[in-house]
Amino acid sequence: QDQLVESGGGLVQPGGSLRLSCVASGRTLSNYGMGWFRQAPGKEREFVAGISRSGGTTYYTDSVKGRFTISRDNAKNTVYLQMNNLNPEDTAVYYCAAALFGSGSSSSKYDYWGQGTQVTVSS
DSSP: OOEEEEEOOEEEOTTOOEEEEEEEESSOGGGSEEEEEEEOTTSOOEEEEEEOSSSOOEEEOGGGTTTEEEEEEGGGTEEEEEEOSOOGGGOEEEEEEEESSOOOSOGGGOOEEOOOEEEEEOO
């Protein structure tokens, strides 16, 4: 079954770090631009970070610049989101998504989505 599966979420204290992974099965991830989105309770899903097919271009929403890093290993069919210096406002369900044609910050550009992984930042 074709799917994206996220992992690596959990509970972390403010200032801590987590590394999220998104593994694709049934798809060749190098064919897709990839993105990470998040959705906090009571809020709309928002773009967090994106990366081009080759990994040569990355982009971030302003609130995570300098703290989060998106990367990919096409040989492992995996995309990562390294999150440092986390704060309570980062608490959300994090989703990875794949875009067959281009990518970007709009969720409408993405064709496939994972089921999400919970990240909770709390002391």
